[in-house]
Amino acid sequence: MAEKNILAFFKSPEQAKEALEQIKALKLVDSSIDRFDGYPGDGVDRIMNPITSDFPGLGYLTLGGDFPDRDAGILAATSVSASGMSTGGEDNTITGRDILLTIVIEEEDFDKAMAIVQQAGALV
Template identity: 70%
Template sequence: MAERSILAYFNSPDQAEDALSKLKSLRIIESSIDRIDGYPGDGIDHIDNPITSDFPGLGYLTLGGDFSDRDASILAAASVSASGMSSGGTENRVTGRDILLTVVLQEEDYEQAMQAVRDAGALL
């Protein structure tokens, strides 16, 4: 039996959970719901004093990025979110479709699953 996968983007985890619940009657092999971000890493777990601490750059402090490449860190620091001059959402979080629903299912259920996630408001 062949498998197909769906990557569907949502505005909130609740929307993705709702879509996944609609797919429970289908033959799902694997599924996950994740928050995606434009920067690597899980963020910082404590506040560093920028005057007395040793930190790798502005992107680390303000975006919580864990950059393995210095060039990527510098580029991220040029973001309006890093400077504090953003007109983004609450707590400077991404306000778009940053929730990813990934579903792997049997090929026979693919079209029905696609319709279900579309009905739930997904961007495919």
């Protein structure tokens, strides 16, 4: 039997988990829930002190980015989130859809799965 894929973007992990629980009743082959960000890496693993100058740039300090080279760090520092002059939402929370639910499902249940993720608030 053929398989189909769905990439559904949610605002919270809870929304994605709720949709996945409903989809588990169908012929689900594989699934994953991941958070993605516009900046590379998993963040820094130590506290950086701006007084001692123990940080490579503003993007590392305020965004927690793990940039592969100096140019990427400089470009990230141009973000309004890095400067603190603007935020995405209340308490600097992300207001977009940064949770990705990836589903591999049997073709016969594809339409049902699509309806479930859309009812759960996904952007597909």
